[in-house]
Amino acid sequence: MAQVVAIINQKGGVGKSTTAVNLSAALGMLGKRVLVVDFDPQGNATSGFGLDKDELKLDVYNALMDSTPIKETISHDATEGVDVAPATIQLAGAEIELVSVMARESVLRYVLEDVRDEYDFIFVDCPPSLGLLTVNALVAADSLLIPIQCEFYALEGLTKLLESMRMVKGRLNPTLDIFGVLMTMHDVRTTLSRQVVDEVREYFGDKVFESVIPRNVKLSEAPSHGLPVCLYAPTSKGAIAYDALAQEVVDRG
Ligand SMILES: Nc1ncnc2c1ncn2[C@@H]1O[C@H](COP(=O)(O)OP(=O)(O)OP(=O)(O)O)[C@@H](O)[C@H]1O
Ligand SMILES: [Mg+2]
Numbered sequence: 727m728a729q730v731v732a733i734i735n736q737k738g739g740v741g742k743s744t745t746a747v748n749l750s751a752a753l754g755m756l757g758k759r760v761l762v763v764d765f766d767p768q769g770n771a772t773s774g775f776g777l778d779k780d781e782l783k784l785d786v787y788n789a790l791m792d793s794t795p796i797k798e799t800i801s802h803d804a805t806e807g808v809d810v811a812p813a814t815i816q817l818a819g820a821e822i823e824l825v826s827v828m829a830r831e832s833v834l835r836y837v838l839e840d841v842r843d844e845y846d847f848i849f850v851d852c853p854p855s856l857g858l859l860t861v862n863a864l865v866a867a868d869s870l871l872i873p874i875q876c877e878f879y880a881l882e883g884l885t886k887l888l889e890s891m892r893m894v895k896g897r898l899n900p901t902l903d904i905f906g907v908l909m910t911m912h913d914v915r916t917t918l919s920r921q922v923v924d925e926v927r928e929y930f931g932d933k934v935f936e937s938v939i940p941r942n943v944k945l946s947e948a949p950s951h952g953l954p955v956c957l958y959a960p961t962s963k964g965a966i967a968y969d970a971l972a973q974e975v976v977d978r979g
Pocket of ligand 2: 742743744750766851852853
C-alpha cells in the first residue's frame with residue numbers, strides 16, 4: 727500500500743513542485759513505484775515532467791468531479807518508475823465546484839483508493855492556499871512533507887498550516903502526521919540561511935530532514951526542458967541533494 731504524502735505549504739514559491747518532481751524522479755531511480763498527483767491548477771509538476779498540458783484530454787479535475795477513474799487520467803512512466811496524474815487550469819474550477827459536493831473534503835481520498843496498492847509513494851503537489859483542494863490533500867494524506875524556504879520569515883504562516891492540520895486530524899483523518907520538513911533554496915554563503923535552518927530545527931526537531939536543498943540554478947532550469955534534475959543535470963548540487971533526500975525518505979519509510 728502506498729504511503730500518501732502531501733507536499734504542502736500555503737506559502738507560494740517555496741519549492742513544493744520542484745520537490746514533487748525531483749524527489750519522485752530520484753525515488754523512481756531507486757526502484758520505487760511513485761505516483762505524482764498534481765493538485766495545483768498551475769500544473770507545474772505536470773509540465774516539470776514534460777507533459778504538454780494542451781494535449782491532455784483528462785486530468786485530476788475529471789477524477790474529482792466527474793467520476794472518471796483516476797487511472798484514466800494517468801500518464802505512465804513520465805520518468806523511470808514515476809507516473810503522473812496531471813493538472814491543467816481546469817482544476818481551478820474544482821475549488822469552487824467542490825463546495826456543493828457531498829463529503830467535499832474527502833473526494834481525493836476516495837479517488838486515490840483505486841491506485842493505492844499500485845505504488846510505494848503517492849505525492850500530492852498542493853497549491854499555495856488553504857482552500858478546499860488543500861483540505862482534500864490533508865484528508866487523503868498519511869503524512870505531510872513541508873518544504874520551507876531558507877529566508878527571513880520562513881516560519882511565518884506555518885501556524886496556519888499546522889492549525890489546519892490539527893483540525894483535519896481531529897475530525898477527518900486522526901492518523902495524519904508530519905513526514906518531514908525540508909529546507910529548500912539554502913545558500914551556504916549566508917548566515918541567514920544557517921540561522922533559518924537552526925530556527926526550523928529548534929521548532930520541528932528531528933522532523934527536519936538531514937538533507938538540505940541548496941539554491942541551484944540547474945533546479946530552476948530543468949522544468950523548462952521538461953526534465954527532472956537527475957536527467958537534466960545529474961551531477962549538479964541540486965540533483966545530488968534530491969538523491970540524498972530520496973535515500974532519507976526510503977529510510978524513514
Ligand atoms: N533549490 C532551488 N534552487 C533554485 N531555484 C529553485 C529551487 N527550488 C525551486 N526553485 C525555483 O523557484 C521557483 C518556485 O519553486 P516551486 O515552483 O517549486 O515552488 P512552489 O512552492 O511549488 O510554488 P507554488 O506555491 O507557486 O506552487 C521556481 O521557479 C523553481 O524553479
Ligand atoms: Mg507549485
